[in-house]
Amino acid sequence: MxxxxxxxxxxxxxxxxxxxxxxxxxxxxxxxxxxxxxxxxxxxxxxxxxxxxxxxxxxxxxxxxxxxxxxxxxxxxxxxxxxxxxxxxxxxxxxxxxxxxxxxxxxxxxxSGAEGTPSVTPQPNEVGAPAVLAHEIKNPLAAIGGAGQLLGRRVSEKDRHLTDLITREVERIAGLIDRMQQLGSNASIDLGPCNLHASIRNAMASVRAARPDGCELIEQFDPSLPLVHADARSLEQILINLLTNACEASEGAETNHVVVRTRFVSGIVHSTIQSGKPVRLPVEICVLDHGPGIPEELRDDVFEPFVTGKSHGQGLGLALVRKLVRDLGGRITHERNERAGQTLFRVNLALAEKDARG
CATH class of the missing domain: 3.30.450.20 (PAS domain)
Structure with a gap:
């Protein structure tokens, strides 16, 4: 029976x-x-x-x-x-x-769109950059950049700074278009078992190589954490962006180091609209810095495109991070602890399928 x-x-x-x-x-x-x-x-x-x-x-x-x-x-x-x-x-x-x-x-x-038939409409706050428009902009940009380099070989030394300015601005605008395309991309990501700490260390190595100022990156890892359900390249890009921001925020701070902490947490469930099922996100990555923090008036919109507290920022870095985290089926949150003078970004991810079942 x-x-x-x-x-x-x-x-x-x-x-x-x-x-x-x-x-x-x-x-x-x-x-x-x-x-x-x-x-x-x-x-x-x-x-x-x-x-x-x-x-x-x-x-x-x-x-x-x-x-x-x-x-x-x-x-x-x-x-x-x-x-x-x-x-x-x-x-x-x-x-x-x-x-x-x-x-x-x-x-x-x-x-909106979570009830009834699952919605596959892109998130309303994400920026779409149509491929045709990007193509139409980048083609003349390449021509301008090439012309600037040719002019740079012919002008006098005192005017060289003008052609250098043209080249730098072309590169900046091309980079901006690339990032907007990433934000608007619906390309699928090949998710699978991923070594969390290996991806974090790769990202830390990239940031150290790009920053000769010696911002110290401190590991506080839980070595017992199993594999996560993610894509290594996307995870590394997420960490590179968060670590770079944290290092920039720490410039001039009394405590000039950034802590990367991993741990196992319970009780966090992500409502995945695409699958229609709740997914547990027990693995947490925390990036902590002691900088002045994001201006209070911007904190509610920190993951929105074109929102930035930097004088020369584009406001696309954290928007891209949020998109990549969502593509991994995870979540990201921002906190400011004024008493401790700390800014924290937390990324929560699911376990790889084998470990999730076990």
């Missing part, structure tokens, strides 16, 4: 949902949050509990925010622009009163 499997309790069922669930009390404070809410809002449940939900989930559309003030009224809204710690994003929202507890309600949020 086959024994009937035990039915998961309510807590286990809510924890497995791919959309965010918040339990709100009569004072509008968060009393419970599932793992998908942690992933969607970029905050651990412990940092949400007890806070007013409007501090965690800021609703940009006034009529929806006004409707939510009535805790006894059910509400469904689609495509509502909502701001969280990770930035602005259109979401589907519902509010359901808890009948047995007046004033209490359950708030659910999912990314």
């Amino acid at each position: 086959i024994e009937e499997a035990a039915i998961p309790d309510a807590a286990a069922q809510i924890a497995g949902l791919i959309f965010a669930v918040l339990l709100i009390d009569e004072d509008g404070r968060i009393r419970n949050a599932n793992p998908a809410a942690e992933e969607m809002f970029g905050l651990a449940a412990s940092r949400m509990l007890g806070r007013a939900y409007r501090e965690v989930v800021s609703i940009c559309e006034r009529h929806v925010g006004a409707a939510l003030k009535d805790s006894e009224q059910p509400l469904i809204a689609r495509g509502v622009l909502i701001t969280t710690a990770l930035g602005k994003e259109p979401m589907n929202l519902s509010s359901s009163p808890v009948i047995a507890h007046p004033g209490w309600r359950v708030l659910t949020l999912s990314r």
Whole structure:
């Protein structure tokens, strides 16, 4: 006789949902949050509990925010622009009163397109650079660059700086177009088992070679971590960008070193729209620096294209990092600890399939 499997309790069922669930009390404070809410809002449940939900989930559309003030009224809204710690994003929202507890309600949020048929539309905040347009721009750029080099051989020494300027600007614009193409690319990545620490060390070696200023890179690795589900080249590019930013931020700081830490964490689940299944992300990479941090007014939009606190920055580096992390099925978050004077970027990844099953 086959024994009937035990039915998961309510807590286990809510924890497995791919959309965010918040339990709100009569004072509008968060009393419970599932793992998908942690992933969607970029905050651990412990940092949400007890806070007013409007501090965690800021609703940009006034009529929806006004409707939510009535805790006894059910509400469904689609495509509502909502701001969280990770930035602005259109979401589907519902509010359901808890009948047995007046004033209490359950708030659910999912990314627009997450319900029903899985959406394969590119993320709304990512930049697309059509290949035809890039081709049309880069062809004349190459001609300008070549003409600049020819002129540089013929002009006098006192005018050489002008042709050098032409060459530098052509290279800068070509690099900008390349990065925009990467942001808009939908090319598939070959994911598989990846040695996390080998990829990190390769990235560290590249950054050390490119920076003669001697910014110290410190490893704090958990040697017991298994293989992750990733692509080595993409992971190295993510780390090169984060480490380069951290080293630049550390220039002039009293503590001029960058720490790269790896560890195993529990309770982080990523709601993958493409697969329709929640995926655990137990492996964390943390890049920590002691620089002044990103300006406070930019922190909510730090992963958006063209947002930068650098005087000569393009604002594409972190946007590209976010895209690459998403391509790996992972997540990235940013934190600033003012008391400790630390800036932290955390990347969470899934285990390789064999280790995930085990």
